[in-house]
Amino acid sequence: MFIALSRMFLLLVLGLHFCSCCWAGEAKWSIDIAQAKEQAKKDQKPLLVYFAADYSIYDRKIQTNLFESPRFQEWADRRLVLVRVDYLTSGIKLANEIKVQNEELLKKYKVEAFPCMLFLDAEGKELGRILGYRGEDVKAWIESTEKFLPKAKE
Numbered sequence: 001m002f003i004a005l006s007r008m009f010l011l012l013v014l015g016l017h018f019c020s021c022c023w024a025g026e027a028k029w030s031i032d033i034a035q036a037k038e039q040a041k042k043d044q045k046p047l048l049v050y051f052a053a054d055y056s057i058y059d060r061k062i063q064t065n066l067f068e069s070p071r072f073q074e075w076a077d078r079r080l081v082l083v084r085v086d087y088l089t090s091g092i093k094l095a096n097e098i099k100v101q102n103e104e105l106l107k108k109y110k111v112e113a114f115p116c117m118l119f120l121d122a123e124g125k126e127l128g129r130i131l132g133y134r135g136e137d138v139k140a141w142i143e144s145t146e147k148f149l150p151k152a153k154e
Contacts (some may be wrong), residue, residue, distance in 0.1 A: 033124075040122035052086055056114045
């Protein structure tokens with residue numbers, strides 16, 4: 001009995017660790033675009049909508065090299081509302097309403113390749129788009145995206 005409980009506890013801890021890694025460290029990502037738009041209106045921030053595919057090597061590189069960095073997390077917390085739109089092929093199930101939402105977003109914004117990052121205003125109007133990942137460091141990536149965003153409030 002003790003061994004079975006120990007195994008369950010270990011699996012729980014590993015599962016929680018895996019989930020925290022997959023969702024960009026401390027940055028808070030939403031999967032619900034309507035909820036994220038409401039938050040963007042309330043906070044007066046634009047959205048970064050990250051379209052990811054589970055089969056993309058570049059998605060894993062973005063996750064590790066960009067989204068998990070403390071510099072990105074601090075910047076994103078001040079400047080953006082984050083939304084992740086997953087295109088899954090590996091058999092992982094999404095809630096049906098999220099799956100439908102994601103398919104509609106892919107069509108609406110004409111996303112045909114992954115990874116794709118859209119900067120949107122709180123109404124959903126596209127401010128800018130980045131397709132792919134060129135491996136730039138976090139500072140350079142942030143500087144290249146500022147052109148899409150309203151001036152930061154001092």
